[in-house]
Amino acid sequence: MKSQIVCKFGGTSVANAAQINKVKDIILQNKERQYVVVSAPGKDSSDTEKLTDHLINIATDGRHFRSQSKEIDAQKSYKHVIEKFQRLIADLGIEGKDIIKNLEKDIKKPIPEGKKKDFLASRGERYNAEIVCRYFNKQGILSELVLPEDMGLVVSENFSNASVIPVSYRNIREKLSTVEGVSVIPGFYGMTAKGDVAVFSRGGSDLTGGEIAYAIEAALYENWTDTDGIYQVDPRLIPEAKVISRLTYKEIRLLSSKGFDVFHYDAMVNCKKRNIPIKIRNTNNLASEGTLIVSERVPEEVVVGIARKDNIAYLYIERDGAGESISFVHDLLSVIKDYGIETYHYPTDRDDIAILLNQDDMVGFAKDIKETIEKEFNPDTLEFSYNISILSPVGIGMKNHPGVIAEAATALKEQNINIDIINQGPAQISFHFGFQNYYADSALKAMYKTLIK
Known part of the structure; x- marks a missing residue:
């Protein structure tokens, strides 16, 4: 199968009939595109929220949108989901009464509380894949719907953040080898060994x-989205930013983990193991060659991109020997993890440790976390800082180019921007500056001008 291409189409690429027709044209352009992974339909001009969020809102009896200060009851979400799929079916001109009937059955199916959210969240992908498959066949593309449960995609029971069990790879290979024509596969979910639906992270x-x-062992993995590729920096802030033509797996993983949200952080792990190139393409602009992700490249620049994360909390602890004790660091991170809070960096010194946290995860828990740490670790100093932004320049050319951090620091000094956090990655191809959120736009512009432009 090494000559064949796996294509994944994101939500905006399958948001309506016009977009799905573009997907059909893309598949027809290259006969090697034999595996099509489909997302749930994304938002179009008639939508204010994503379909997956509506499905989760149904699963949570209308509570899901409250965290966004919205009140949308479950019945309204149910109506939106059904009408969205009915409109897709009608606009594509395919038969789909059974699809709607089965979707309604799934939504009303009694599912245990701890499993209901994952099951309903997956229905967008499940039924959109069936719609796309039927449309392909109607347009003369021989296609077969292959569900995760049909191809033995077995995942862990870590609901809402499942991972693939290795036995899946043989199952998938054996099943897909029997398909005639194009395999159309719903993304986002798999089945546990007990037969329950479990989804990956968003x-x-x-x-x-x-x-x-x-x-x-595909020849190429194409990831189709609504941007021309991966940009050097956010083009909404810096319009002249260019698409990066080539990145290494290492670079894209660093950029993704530090704030770039074009591509799922873990999606390239196994592609890297088999040196499968990944190409980010724009469904709406085939003239753009996109971004190619490969094992190695010869860098023509020092910094290839600058990632950004906002709304970070900074936890600082001082205690004799804290940074030297592996058990101290492990136990401290375990306490934070127990509260469901994402952590990013934790630089240490002999008597100090700092941990960067997802500030949004801390809502309602900050006081409890502080009290727990004081009780269990008895620190000499315990301080929280909030509203931090982290900028992370990345590039394999950085390793052989001394003075990059100094250049960036000088650029920020000229803008009177005070740096609160400085940390360099161990591979020496990235570093991180942290400061108050209100400096972030100016800092990114200054660093872009100095390091990339």
């Missing part, structure tokens, strides 16, 4: 595509 259709590419 954006998990990227992960499905990467795992299938690995299983069949």
Whole structure:
């Protein structure tokens, strides 16, 4: 199967009939595009919220949108989901009464509370893949719907953040080898060994595509989205930013983990193991060559991109020997993890440790976390800082180019921007500056001008 291509189409690429027709044209352009991974339909001009969020809102009896200060009851979400799929079916001109009937059955199916959210969240991908498959066949593309449960995509029981069990790869390879024509596969979910639906983290259709590419040893994994590729920096802030033509797996993983959200952080792990190139393409602009992700490249620049994360909390602890004790660091991180809070960096010194946390995860828990740490670790100093932004320049050319951090620091000094956090990655191809959120735009512009432009 090494000559074949796995294509994953994101939500905006399958948001309506016009977009799905573009997908059909893309598949027709290259006969090697034999595996199509489909997301749930994304938002179009008639939508204010994503379909997956509506499905989760149904699963949570209308509570899901409250965290966004919105009140949308479950019945309204149910109506939106059904009408969205009815409109897709009608606009594509396919038969789909049974699809709607089965979707309604799934929504009303009694599912245990701890499993209901994952099951309903996956229905967008499940039924959109069936719609796309029927449309392909109607347009003369021989296609077969291949569900995760049909191809033995077995995942862990870590609901809402499942991972693939290795036995899946043989199952997938054996099943897909029997398909005539194009395999159309819903992304985002798999089945536990007990037969329950469990989803990956949000954006998990990227992960499905990467795992299938690995299983069949594909020649290429194409990830189709609504941007021309991966930009050097956010083009909404810096319009002259260019698309990066080539990145290494290492670079894109660093950029993704530090704030770039074009591609799922874990989707490239197995592609890297088998040296399967990944190409980010724009469904709406075929003239753009996109971004190619490969094992190695010869860098023509020092810094290839600058990632950004906002709304970070900074936890600082001082205690004799804290930074030297592996058990201290492990136990401290375990306490934070128990509260469900994402951590980013934890630089240490002999008597100090700092941990960067997802500030949004801390809402309602900050006081409890502080009290727990004081009780269990008895620190000499315990301080929280909030509203931090982290900028992370990345580039394999940095390793052999001394003075990059100094250049960036000088650029910020000229803008009177005070740096609160400085940390360099151990591979010496990235570093991190942290400061108050209100400096972030100016800092990014200054660093872009100095390091990239």
